[in-house]
Structures are given as C-alpha cells and as structure tokens.
Amino acid sequence: xxxxxxxxxxxxxxxxxxxxxxxxxxxxxxxxxxxxxxxxxxxxxxxxxxxxxxxxxxxxxxxxxxxxxxxxxxxxxxxxxxxxxxxxxxxxxxxxxxxxxxxxxxxxxxxxxxxxxxxxxxxxxxxxxxxxxxxxxxxxxxxxxxxxxxxxxxxxxxxxxxxxxxxxxxxxxxxxxxxxxxxxxxxxxxxxxxxxxxxxxxxxxxxxxxxxxxxxxxxxxxxxxxxxxxxxxxxxxxxxxxxxxxxxxxxxxxxxxxxxxxxxxxxxxxxxxxxxxxxxxxxxxxxxxxxxxxxxxxxxxxxxxxxxxxxxxxxxxxxxxxxxxxxxxxxxxxxx
Amino acid sequence: xxxxxxxxxxxxxxxxxxxxxxxxxxxxxxxxxxxxxxxxxxxxxxxxxxxxxxxxxxxxxxxxxxxxxxxxxxxxxxxxxxxxxxxxxxxxxxxxxxxxxxxxxxxxxxxxxxxxxxxxxxxxxxxxxxxxxxxxxxxxxxxxxxxxxxxxxxxxxxxxxxxxxxxxxxxxxxxxxxxxxxxxxxxxxxxxxxxxxxxxxxxxxxxxxxxxxxxxxxxxxxxxxxxxxxxxxxxxxxxxxxxxxxxxxxxxxxxxxxxxxxxxxxxxxxxxxxxxxxxxxxxxxxxxxxxxxxxxxxxxxxxxxxxxxxxxxxxxxxxxxxxxxxxxxxxxxxxxxxxxxxx
Numbered sequence: 001x002x003x004x005x006x007x008x009x010x011x012x013x014x015x016x017x018x019x020x021x022x023x024x025x026x027x028x029x030x031x032x033x034x035x036x037x038x039x040x041x042x043x044x045x046x047x048x049x050x051x052x053x054x055x056x057x058x059x060x061x062x063x064x065x066x067x068x069x070x071x072x073x074x075x076x077x078x079x080x081x082x083x084x085x086x087x088x089x090x091x092x093x094x095x096x097x098x099x100x101x102x103x104x105x106x107x108x109x110x111x112x113x114x115x116x117x118x119x120x121x122x123x124x125x126x127x128x129x130x131x132x133x134x135x136x137x138x139x140x141x142x143x144x145x146x147x148x149x150x151x152x153x154x155x156x157x158x159x160x161x162x163x164x165x166x167x168x169x170x171x172x173x174x175x176x177x178x179x180x181x182x183x184x185x186x187x188x189x190x191x192x193x194x195x196x197x198x199x200x201x202x203x204x205x206x207x208x209x210x211x212x213x214x215x216x217x218x219x220x221x222x223x224x225x226x227x228x229x230x231x232x233x234x235x236x237x238x239x240x241x242x243x244x245x246x247x248x249x250x251x252x253x254x255x256x257x258x259x260x261x262x263x264x265x266x267x268x269x270x271x272x273x274x275x276x277x278x279x280x281x282x283x284x285x286x287x288x289x290x291x292x293x294x295x296x297x298x299x300x301x302x303x304x305x306x307x308x309x310x311x312x313x314x315x316x317x318x319x320x321x322x323x324x325x326x327x328x329x330x331x332x333x334x335x336x
Numbered sequence: 337x338x339x340x341x342x343x344x345x346x347x348x349x350x351x352x353x354x355x356x357x358x359x360x361x362x363x364x365x366x367x368x369x370x371x372x373x374x375x376x377x378x379x380x381x382x383x384x385x386x387x388x389x390x391x392x393x394x395x396x397x398x399x400x401x402x403x404x405x406x407x408x409x410x411x412x413x414x415x416x417x418x419x420x421x422x423x424x425x426x427x428x429x430x431x432x433x434x435x436x437x438x439x440x441x442x443x444x445x446x447x448x449x450x451x452x453x454x455x456x457x458x459x460x461x462x463x464x465x466x467x468x469x470x471x472x473x474x475x476x477x478x479x480x481x482x483x484x485x486x487x488x489x490x491x492x493x494x495x496x497x498x499x500x501x502x503x504x505x506x507x508x509x510x511x512x513x514x515x516x517x518x519x520x521x522x523x524x525x526x527x528x529x530x531x532x533x534x535x536x537x538x539x540x541x542x543x544x545x546x547x548x549x550x551x552x553x554x555x556x557x558x559x560x561x562x563x564x565x566x567x568x569x570x571x572x573x574x575x576x577x578x579x580x581x582x583x584x585x586x587x588x589x590x591x592x593x594x595x596x597x598x599x600x601x602x603x604x605x606x607x608x609x610x611x612x613x614x615x616x617x618x619x620x621x622x623x624x625x626x627x628x629x630x631x632x633x634x635x636x637x638x639x640x641x642x643x644x645x646x647x648x649x650x651x652x653x654x655x656x657x658x659x660x661x662x663x664x665x666x667x668x669x670x671x672x673x674x675x676x677x678x679x
Contacts, residue, residue, distance in 0.1 A: 044612070312429055
C-alpha cells in the first residue's frame with residue numbers, strides 16, 4: 001500500500017493505463033502543466049494542450065473515440081462544460097441509440113467540480129445531476145484517493161461516454177491552484193480523510209454503479225457523494241453522541257445509480273437524508289426519493305443541498321453548501 | 337474626459353496602486369480564491385476607458401478591476417467586494433470575477449469568451465435605445481479560440497453593431513503560449529469577418545489612446561464593429577500565485593511541489609521514448625524562462641509613460657503620485673477596519 005493525494009491518484013492510475021494502452025491520450029487546457037508527471041512521461045502527442053475551445057475539443061474527442069482512440073478530455077472546471085455540452089447531450093450520449101447499438105464513443109470527460117474555497121458561483125458548481133439527467137451519459141464522483149484511481153481505470157474501460165469528476169476541496173492540487181495560490185494565509189474547511197489516503201501498488205478497476213457503505217447505521221441512511229461523504233461521516237459521529245445511529249452511503253456514481261444498495265439500506269432504516277452539493281431542485285436528491293417510492297419503500301425523507309447560486313463571501317458560502325450542522329439538524333428533525 | 341498623457345498616467349497609476357494593494361491583501365489571506373489582476377494592462381485600459389461617454393457599456397472578463405476603477409466605480413466598494421463583505425459592490429456575492437455596475441452598464445464574466453456576446457447585446461440595445469453609444473468587449477488572446485467570441489464578431493458585423501472588441505494579447509493563456517494555441521493572424525482574422533481592425537502597442541498609452549479614438553468614432557458613427565489588437569504583458573502572470581512565475585521566484589519550494597512529481601513521472605518505465613520525454617521537460621523549463629518577459633520592467637507601461645512625464649515635470653509627477661498613494665491608502669485602511677467604514 002502506498003499513500004497518495006486525490007488528483008495524484010487519478011494521474012497515477014491514468015499513467016498506468018496510458019503505459020498499457022497507447023490509444024489513451026489526455027487533452028485539455030493547460031494539461032501539460034497541470035498534469036506534468038504525465039506530460040514528461042508520455043510526451044506531447046499523448047498529453048495535448050488545447051486552445052480555450054471546449055466546444056471544439058470535446059466535440060472532437062467524441063469522434064476520436066468513435067474512430068479508435070481512447071481520449072480523456074479534461075474540462076478544467078465543470079462550470080466551463082456549459083459552452084461544450086452539445087458534444088455530450090446531442091452527440092456522445094445519443095450515438096449508441098442512433099446507430100442501433102452499432103457504434104459507441106468510449107470517451108472519458110475528466111473535470112474538477114465543487115466549492116468551499118471562495119471562488120464564486122461560476123467556478124464552484126457541481127452539476128452532476130444536470131449531466132446525469134442525460135440518458136447515455138455516466139457520471140462518476142469519487143470521494144477518496146483509492147476510489148478516484150480505481151474508478152478512473154474503470155471509466156477508461158467503460159466503453160461509453162462517462163464524466164469523471166474530482167471535487168476540488170479534496171484535491172490538494174486543485175485547491176492549491178485555485179484556492180490558496182501558494183499562500184499559507186488562507187484556510188478552508190477541508191475534510192482531511194478525503195485528500196490523502198492509502199492506494200494500491202497496482203491499480204485495478206472498481207465497479208461503476210456500485211455504492212459503498214462507509215458507515216452502518218440503524219436509524220437513518222445518509223446518501224451522498226464527493227465531499228458530502230466526509231461531511232456526512234462527521235455528522236454521523238455527532239449524531240451517535242446524541243443517540244442517533246446514522247449510516248453513510250457513498251453513491252460514488254450518480255449514473256448508473258446503485259438502487260439495490262440504496263433499497264437495502266432504506267429497508268433497514270426507513271429514513272433517507274440526501275446530502276447533495278448539487279442544486280436541490282430537479283436533481284439527484286429528488287431522484288433518490290423517487291426511486292425509493294417507485295420501489296414501494298416507505299421512507300421518511302429530508303435533504304441537505306445547495307439551493308441558490310453559490311455566494312462568493314466565505315461565510316455565506318459555507319452556509320449555502322451542505323455542512324455538518326445542517327446535516328445534523330435535518331437528521332434530528334427526521335427522528336422526531 | 338481629457339486624454340493627455342498626464343490624465344492618462346493618473347488613471348494608470350491609480351489602477352496600479354490600487355491593484356498592488358489588492359495583491360497584498362490577497363497575500364495576507366483576506367481575499368479568498370483566485371485573483372486576476374490587470375497589472376501590465378493599464379495602458380490599454382486608460383487609453384480606451386478614458387474615451388467612454390455617458391451610456392457606453394462594457395463587457396468585462398475575469399480581469400475587471402482596472403476598467404471598473406477607471407470608469408469611476410468606487411474603489412472602496414470594489415475592495416470590500418473582493419473581501420466578500422456585505423457593503424461590497426455586489427454585496428460580497430459576486431467576487432472579483434463577477435463584478436456588475438448596472439448604472440454604468442458594466443457586466444463581467446469568468447467564462448472565457450463571454451465578453452463577446454455580452455458586448456453584442458449591449459450594442460444592440462445601444463443601437464435601438466441609445467444611438468451614438470457603443471459597447472466594449474475586453475478579452476485576452478486565449479479567448480479568441482472560444483466559439484462564442486467569434487460568433488459574436490460575425491453577429492456584430494451582420495447587424496452592424498457598435499461594438500469595440502479589444503484583445504489584450506500577452507501571449508499566454510495560463511500556461512499555454514499563444515503560438516501553440518492561436519492559429520493564423522488575429523488582425524487578418526478580424527478583417528476576414530468584416531471588422532475594421534487595428535493593431536497597437538498596448539504598452540504605449542498614447543498609441544492606445546489614439547487608436548481607440550479612431551475605433552470608437554468608427555463604432556459611434558454607425559460604421560460597424562471594430563477590433564483592436566493590443567499587445568501587453570501581465571506582471572503577475574495569469575493570476576496571483578501563477579505556477580510558472582512561482583517556479584522562477586521560489587525555486588526550492590517549486591522543486592518539491594511541482595518538479596518532484598514530474599521527475600518521478602519522467603523516470604518511470606513505459607511511455608514515450610527518451611527523446612520525447614526530454615522534449616517535454618525542456619518545454620516546461622523553456623516556458624518558465626520565457627514567462628519572465630512578463631515581469632521585465634522595460635515592458636512596464638507605467639515605467640514607459642513615467643519616463644516621458646518625468647522629463648517634462650518631475651515635481652508635478654511626484655505630486656500626482658503621492659496624492660494617489662494617499663487616496664488609495666485611505667481607502668485600504670477604511671476597507672480593512674474591522675467592520676469597514678465608508679469613505
């Protein structure tokens with residue numbers, strides 16, 4: 001076992017895959033600098049800087065994948081995917097159906113997401129529910145370095161378009177790049193367990209569409225992902241002291257959604273709290289309630305999500321993004 | 337507004353002094369997240385913004401502090417915005433990349449290229465509601481690769497919109513050099529779209545002022561959109577804490593943080609042949625050295641303007657500078673007071 005940071009683990013797993021498979025290439029803005037360890041190992045043909053042309057290079061990555069390459073297209077921040085989403089919505093995600101299942105685009109979109117470091121509402125969104133809404137698109141959001149590397153390998157083998165998201169608050173590389181800029185005078189509420197952890201010596205793919213139960217609990221189930229996992233685990237510790245046994249289910253992928261594990265947990269607890277940093281309305285949090293009801297599982301339900309545009313001011317931002325206090329309060333209300 | 341060198345220098349010096357104060361406050365950790373300053377762009381901003389009139393609009397990108405200040409937005413409210421305070425320009429909700437001043441028709445965006453369509457829309461409103469007014473779009477050369485900017489140039493031509501597109505070209509998009517990302521020639525590109533296009537030394541405020549006068553008159557007179565290609569530098573790189581500059585400024589720190597992971601990648605088995613790996617390493621090192629031209633004092637637009645003025649009347653020059661320093665210091669002190677205090 002080695003120990004690694006979050007993005008370091010992603011790069012390491014990607015590096016292992018690139019050494020094994022010459023069809024894999026990484027392209028995106030500033031990737032030669034941002035992923036220097038890959039650039040100096042694989043050279044400029046396979047680690048390609050792009051112009052600031054997301055619509056062009058994401059669109060090109062789709063057909064490059066259709067024609068035999070295995071592109072990992074990095075959209076620096078998921079907020080920026082808005083200008084290029086046509087490539088995913090109308091093309092990559094439609095191809096399998098349109099071609100009568102004769103063609104697919106094995107494309108990985110790698111992108112950083114999430115807030116908590118004071119960068120404002122145009123650089124800190126999550127948008128995983130927005131993307132997972134599209135049939136034909138898979139969306140993966142790991143919460144630990146070991147999951148991050150293993151799921152990146154799985155994405156490369158997935159065979160159809162998948163969005164792989166790295167939450168910036170648990171990626172010290174992204175947080176340093178955008179949050180601190182080399183300063184030691186700023187601190188953010190970083191969940192320590194997510195940023196650095198044990199990883200395997202050789203990477204093996206982890207299953208896509210399989211949730212991980214991070215903590216068992218008999219009173220309620222907190223379903224979450226990304227940084228939310230760490231917030232929920234901390235909340236569960238507080239709740240335990242108050243006599244409430246909360247389980248934490250790390251969904252790991254939004255689409256495909258591991259409904260089976262969710263149903264199993266809910267059948268034990270009968271209470272669901274969704275902790276989702278993405279926007280509250282019309283998204284993942286509502287979807288989880290819907291699938292539980294569709295399965296005929298009677299639950300009590302609450303959610304802790306982002307309801308508004310993320311404010312720049314740090315104190316307001318920490319209130320708007322799901323935090324431990326809000327999770328504890330929602331859990332207590334659900335137990336009343 | 338007057339556009340003689342003295343008043344232009346005042347605008348530039350005020351912007352420089354204010355942004356240097358912002359830099360220190362950011363370093364002290366009182367501003368969160370990223371900070372993109374316009375240090376090195378002052379000549380472009382002063383030469384152009386000084387010629388705006390009532391009703392003219394501006395579409396800004398992530399580097400909006402300097403044009404905001406020069407257009408007369410209250411520096412205290414800007415600083416408090418950067419600090420995320422309720423009495424900031426946008427209530428502390430926007431931050432430095434998302435600055436808005438409705439009464440002056442100024443909107444900003446942190447999405448690269450967004451200034452193009454924004455300026456086109458402002459110009460449509462100008463054409464229909466306020467004839468004779470214009471709108472400006474400020475962006476870097478990196479944004480000239482963004483589809484929406486190119487689309488808005490075409491839109492402005494076919495609708496004959498009074499837009500002035502201003503490309504502040506410092507040759508770098510974060511760590512990507514323009515010669516690897518921008519194809520062809522930007523002047524010819526703009527001309528091919530049907531824009532009236534001019535190229536100018538963006539470090540020479542008088543040259544910018546003169547080019548801007550022609551450009552704005554063209555747009556105001558209803559003759560169609562204009563493209564100004566202004567060459568400049570960024571003294572602090574892309575943003576404060578810029579990685580390439582950092583590798584030069586703090587080599588030991590950077591060796592551990594940035595170079596060590598690269599060395600580990602470089603020596604691993606499997607991957608590209610050695611000559612390609614060496615080419616990658618050399619490219620990174622070459623860029624670290626190349627980016628230093630951004631910080632060369634000889635390219636500093638303020639140093640250039642100052643040289644001319646100091647020969648003319650050094651006493652007047654130092655009086656102007658110390659008055660501005662006092663003014664900015666007063667604003668900074670007020671903004672840093674525990675609860676802030678209006679000035």
